[in-house]
Amino acid sequence: MRKRGPLKGSGGKVRRSLEGKGATPPKEARHWYKDKARTERIAREDRGGGSRPSSAPRQRKSDDAPEYIGGRNPVAEALAAGVPASALYVASRLDGDDRVRASLKLAAERGIALLEVSRDKLDRLTEGAVHQGIALQIPAYDYAHPSELIEIAQDAAEIPLIVALDGVTDPRNLGAIARSATAFGAHGLLVPSRRSAGVTGGAWKTSAGTLATMRVARAANLTAALREYREAGIFVVGLDGEATVDLDEVSLLGEPLVIVVGSEGKGLSRLVREQCDYVARIPMFAAAESLNAGVAAGIALYEVARQRRR
Structure with a gap:
C-alpha cells in the first residue's frame, strides 16, 4: 500500500512553508545600502555639503583649474x-x-x-x-615650451643649464628643486605632461615663491624633448645611484647641460637613460637606498656651479 503524504492544513509541508524568516534586517545590512549611501554622499558633495573622505579617489583637476x-x-x-x-x-x-x-x-x-x-x-x-x-x-600655471628654456639662457648670454624631472610625482620635490635651481643659476625646469608633478599649490608652497621667476616647461614626451636638446648641442647627464661614474668626474658640467633627476627608488626610466650622454652618481660616505629627488638635484646643481666658477 502506497504511503500518503501530509494533507493541506495538517501542519506538514504547507505549514513549514508559511513559517517566518526572522526579524527584518536593518537597512545597514541590506545589499543595496552601500550603493545608495554612496550615491547620496556624492550628491551632497556636488551641492557643497561636505568633502569626500581621503580614501575615495579624487578626480584629476583640469589643466586650467586654479x-x-x-x-x-x-x-x-x-x-x-x-x-x-x-x-x-x-x-x-x-x-x-x-x-x-x-x-x-x-x-x-x-x-x-x-x-x-x-x-x-x-x-x-x-x-x-x-x-x-x-x-x-x-591661476593655472602657464607652462613654457622646452625650447624657451634655451632662449632664456641665450638672452642672458649664459651657458644653458636645465633640470629635467623623470617620474618625480611629489609636487613638494618640484618646489624644492625650483629653489635649488634658482640658487645655483639654472634657466628652467622640464617636466613631462604625464605621470609627473606639475606646478600645483604644493609646489608653489615648497618653492617659497621661487617659481614666480623659475620657468617650468612641459613636454608631451620627455625622451623626445631630451633628444631635441642633444640635437641643439646640449649635453644630457642623468643622476643614478647605480652608476659607476661619480658626478664630479664628469667633464661636461661646464658645457651646455641638462641634468635629469629620476624618481626616488625607481631612478631613471630606460628610454630616458638611453638619451643621456653620461649617467653619474652622487658619491656618499654611508650606504643609503637613495637620495630624495630634491636633495639630489641640489647637490648636483652645486657641483655644476662649483666647476663652472673654476
Missing part, C-alpha cells in the same frame, strides 16, 4: 615674491598676526580680491591641507 596655497608663512612669502594671484581667502573672525596683516596689505596693494569665507570653505579649497585660516588662489 590652485591654492594655504598657510600664513607660505601665503606671505608667495605675495612678497610676486606670485600671480587672483584672490586671497581669509577665514571669518581670524585672529591676525604680522604675517596675516602683511598678506592683506600686499594683496590690497596688488589689487587682489579679498574674500572672507568659512573655515569649511577653506578646507575644501585647500583639499584638507593646513591653511591656518588663510589661502591664496593662483
